[in-house]
Amino acid sequence: MKHFFLAISFLIAFVSCNNKKQTSQTSETLDYQKDSTTIKQLFNTALTQGKSYQWLDYLSNEIGGRLSGSPEAQLAVEWGEKLMNDLDFDNVWLQPLMVPHWIRGEKEEAFFTINNQNYNVPICALGGSIATPKNGVTGEVIEVHSLEEAENLGEKLRGKIIFFNRPFDDTLIHTFKAYGGCVDQRGSGARVVGKYGVLGVIVRSMTHSIDDFPHTGAMSYRDIPENEKVPTAAISTKAANLLSEKLKENPTLKFFFKQHCETLPDAPSYNVIGEIKGSEFPNKYITVGGHLDSWDLGDGAHDDGAGIVQSIEVLRLLKLNNIKPKHTIRVVLFMNEENGLRGGKKYAEEAKKNNEIHVAALESDSGGFTPRGFTFDANSKNIDLFMSWKPLFAPYGLHDIVKGHGGADIGPLKSETISLFGYRPDSQRYFDYHHASTDTFDKVNKRELELGAASMASLVYLIDTYLN
Amino acid sequence: MKHFFLAISFLIAFVSCNNKKQTSQTSETLDYQKDSTTIKQLFNTALTQGKSYQWLDYLSNEIGGRLSGSPEAQLAVEWGEKLMNDLDFDNVWLQPLMVPHWIRGEKEEAFFTINNQNYNVPICALGGSIATPKNGVTGEVIEVHSLEEAENLGEKLRGKIIFFNRPFDDTLIHTFKAYGGCVDQRGSGARVVGKYGVLGVIVRSMTHSIDDFPHTGAMSYRDIPENEKVPTAAISTKAANLLSEKLKENPTLKFFFKQHCETLPDAPSYNVIGEIKGSEFPNKYITVGGHLDSWDLGDGAHDDGAGIVQSIEVLRLLKLNNIKPKHTIRVVLFMNEENGLRGGKKYAEEAKKNNEIHVAALESDSGGFTPRGFTFDANSKNIDLFMSWKPLFAPYGLHDIVKGHGGADIGPLKSETISLFGYRPDSQRYFDYHHASTDTFDKVNKRELELGAASMASLVYLIDTYLN
Structure with missing residues (x-):
């Protein structure tokens, strides 16, 4: 143990020596004592006087799912603006933009028939998909496990319903990697097979969980011709397993599905922005945010109501603890992350137009679960x-301070000088709920949500103190 | 960054040098490559071929709550024995013991009356409590926040119902510390005030969550005279807050409660034990376990069904991966942790009687949540x-390898030579469910449970490899 402590001492000595070097590029020498005291205060107030859970209750249960262009999305905009005004932030405003306006319409229906027996299966249209013909489509099914496998089948796909059924890799500890390894089927499946004259596309839901809930999400036809566009739906994992099994029994079984979704003309909407003016560098910005829109099946509590209320709470916690930031701290409730990213793009475009200097941006869009750390995408x-x-975060369970993706909404801000951060809570439960009707407020734990808000406030405090 | 890596290299060099020193007291030089490969295999099989979740489904939903002495506890014993026989462990047997047999009886009732208005409040008898008189008790309430405050009031308590209402300290990040800071009210409240001729005791439920669910748990009169024993119940946190608020309005409001619990004569029961014989040290033991009994309100999925199925899974994962342990690896499903610890005591007693050499013991009794680490209570x-x-566990999110309590059931094994370990999952959600009707299977996430089993199997593998 003695040797271990000796080694730790070396480590601390080096980090410490290293920190002194930092003074040339940052504004302050690290002061662990002061910083750890401030961070403790931020956690204490988040856990005892936090508001994020109460706000999320309202956003989830009173407003609910808020797909871009929906009346609920507009209610969420008004709620966010009013809340930040009530919190007495220095400036609060709406940033107008146009968003895609896709609607699901009537509930989808699907079943397959084998040996004269019908099996109803839970499906939901994927965001951006066209409808089926009014009476639905019926056809034989070809099961594939990758875009490449589908491409290789080529003309054999003609007249069929293509069933993308590659499951999550359960051995990946960080579940976003499993998602990343499958989501091309959802995003591009229909686009890739459209040219072969297929009837439709069914995609296995993007989740580890074997259950009855289909998970929606964005798909895109990109620029393929109108006549190659086919209706596309997600099927629950349990139904996907059943269908796959029954296809082995009878490869010519018939699958029926019907959906009524539609893409309307782009609709007006807003990013909602609030800020606390910086005392020393009022024209340099640290942005913290999440996305205000959600899918329509659940109430979007984890994706991304959590990120919204945590981001607003960051500014409230700084105020409550009388921390006067040197930089202007902005919270941005981005609109339309799910099916367009128009909010993120608009915010970056306006920032550029106004020559705003963004020092850093932090996004919370991985659910409101217990904290694990931050990713950063930054100037080396x-x-x-x-x-x-790291030692400042370790007492709160944040050990993963690692290079990685910041977040979709803040991505367009990326430049040589900005540091982008992603808040990373525990990922095990996220895809149980992601884009499904099960993403509801009751899945959020109050303390986990509050610990996340405090973690984010602590990071913003450190960025404000040490970065220029 | 260069300096940082240099420091890390120093650290690794020291740990490595340190490990070489270990050879004098352990059987092997650390082989990170081999160990990390084995651990990865254990995680992969747990996550893709795991059985723990399916077993927990049965134990929770088919057997349910299994308080010591209940028919369900007996069913759980039979289930555990059969399961381990089906898994073809080398030896499986029942270790007989006698357990306390407390029963709740009919559902409790409680309300308080203020300004002629009745407020029904959710309560549950505490384990070990006596019943109220058949028609219940009614009395004025004195609210206190500690045993000491109650003691100081002395004779002023006479004829009253004593309401212990000290809440959890929400600022403590590790929630078991908050529990530890309050649970004396539940365990000892009634004993301390009994001598003042009080009518009964009501204790705020042991949880952070402000909700309508009372949380039961053990209380003890110890050796106070029969006539000083008073009925004791837990009240939900929401009702506790309401009662406290209304007491400020009217300190003489009347509280009524009625409960029918009873302590029957001790009942026969069993620890359920299975083992895989060691190849090199068959007479040296590594024990892994949890407790098979649970409280009666929920189905005991987290407390401690999770620990039970994870412990059995440890042995299955070792077998599945063809790991032939050098020591005999035992799984013990301890009976009666909740209200007596008779199983833990019996196991240690028999081990001593049989001169068994226990190298290490590992307990999982903190819920089936996402892994955070292990505590150890060991020979220095x-x-x-x-x-x-530590570096072997870090990729799986286990960073907290710290000194601490091993576990209640393995505690009686403690000696100069044994190393006791506690599995430590994330603690944020645990007390939402602990001892309440909300401790049910649906609160357990499959992957989190499986990651825990794999973490435990990995630790047992390392102990088996490096300890003698």
């Missing part, structure tokens, strides 16, 4: 500074 | 060995 000269913050 | 000469395992 700052990386050792960020790593030196 | 082994501590640097355990710390050297």
Whole structure:
């Protein structure tokens, strides 16, 4: 143990020496004592006087699912604006933009028939998909496990319903990697097979969980001709397993599905923005945000109501603890992350137009679960500074301070100088609920949500203190 | 960054040098490559071929709550024995013991009356409590926040119902510390005030969550005279807050409660034990376990069905991966942790009687949540060995390898030579469900449970490899 402590001492000595070097590029020498005291205060107030859970209750249960262009999305905009005004932020405003307006219409129906027996299966249209003909489509099914496998089948796909059924890799500990390994089927499946004259596309839901809930999400036809566009739906994992099994029994079984979704003309909407003015660098910005829109099946509590209320709570916690930031701290409730990213793009476009200097941006869009850490996508000269913050976060269970993706909404802000951060809660439960009717407020734990808000406020405090 | 890596290299060099020193007291030099490969296999099989979730479904939903002495506890014993025989463990047997037999009886009732208005409040008798008189008790309420405050009131308590209402400290990140800071009210409240001729005791439920669910748990009169024993119940946190608020309005409001619980004569029961014989040290034991009994309100999925199925899964995962342990690996399903610890005591007593050499014991009794680490209570000469395992667990989210309590059931095994370990999952959600009707199977996430089993199997593998 003695040797271990000796080694730790070396480590601390090096980090410490390293931190001194930081003074040339940052505004302050690290002061662990002061920082750990401030961070403790932020956690204490989040856990004892936090508001994020109460706000999320309202957003989830009173407003509900808020797909871009929907009346609920507009209610969410008004709620966010009013809340930030009530919290007395220095400036609160709406940033107008146009969003895609896709609607699901009547509930989808699907079943397959084998040996004269019908099996009803839970499906939901994928966002961006066209409807089936009014009476639905019926056809034989070809099961594939990748875009490549489908492409290779080529003309054999003609006249069939293509069933993309590659499951999540359960051995990946970080579940977003499993999602990343499958989601091309949902996003591009229909586009890839459209040219072969298929009847439709059914995609296995993007989840580890074997259950009866289909998970929606965006798909895109990109620029394929109108006549190659086919209706596309997600099927629950349990039904996908059943269908796959029954296809082995009878490869010519018939599958029927019907959906009524539609893409309307783009609709007006808004990013909702609030800020606390910086005392020293009022024209330099640290942005924190999540996305205000959600899918329509659940109430979007984890995706991304959690990120919304945590981001607003960050500014409230700074105010409540009388922390006067040097930079202007902005919270942005981005609109339309799910099916267009128009909000993220608009915010970056306006920032560029106004020559705003963005020092850093932090996004929370991985659910409101217990904290695990942060990813950063940053100018490499700052990386050792960020790593030196690890001991400050460790007491709160945040050990994963690692390079990685910041977030979709803040992505368009990326430049040589900005540091992008993603808040990373535990990922095990996320895809149980993601884009499904099960993404509801009751799946959120109050303390986990609050710990996330405090973690984010602590990171913003450190960025504000040490970055220029 | 360069300096940081340099520091890390120093750290690794020291740990590595340290590990070499270990060879004098352990059987093997650490082989990170081999160990990390084996651990990856254990996680892969747990996540793709795991059985723990399916077993827990049965134990929770088919057997249900299994309080010591109940028919369900007996069913659980039979289930555990059969399961381990079906898994073809080398030896499986029942270890007989006698357990306390407390029964709740008919559902409890409680309300308070203020300004002629009745407020029904959810309560549940605490385990070990006596019943109220058949028609219940009614009295004025004195609210206190500690045993000491109650003691200081002394004679002022006479003829009253004592309401212990100290809440959890929400600022404590590890929730078991908050529990530890309050649970004396539940365990000892009635004993302390009994001598003042009180009518009964009501204790705020042991949870962070503000909700309508009362949480039961053990209380003890110890050796106070019969006539000082008073009925004791837990009240939901929401009702506790309401009662406290209304007491401020009217300190003489009347509280009524009625409960029918009873302590029957001790009943026969069993620890259920299975083992895989060690190839090199068959007479040296590594024990892994949880407790088979649970409270009666929920189905005991987290407390401690999770620990039970994870412990059995540890042995199955070792077999499945053709790991032939050097020591005999035992799984023990301890009976009666909740209200007596008779199983833990019996197991240690028999081990001593049979001169069994126990190298280590590992307990899982903190819920089936996402893994965070292990605590160890060990001979100090082994501590640097355990710390050297940290890098092997980090990829799976286990960062907290720290000194601490092993577990209640394995506690009686404690000696100079044994190393006791506690599996530590994330603690944020645990007390939402602990001892309440909400501790049910649907609160358990399959992957989180499986990750826990794999973590435990990995630890047992390392102990078996490196400890003698």
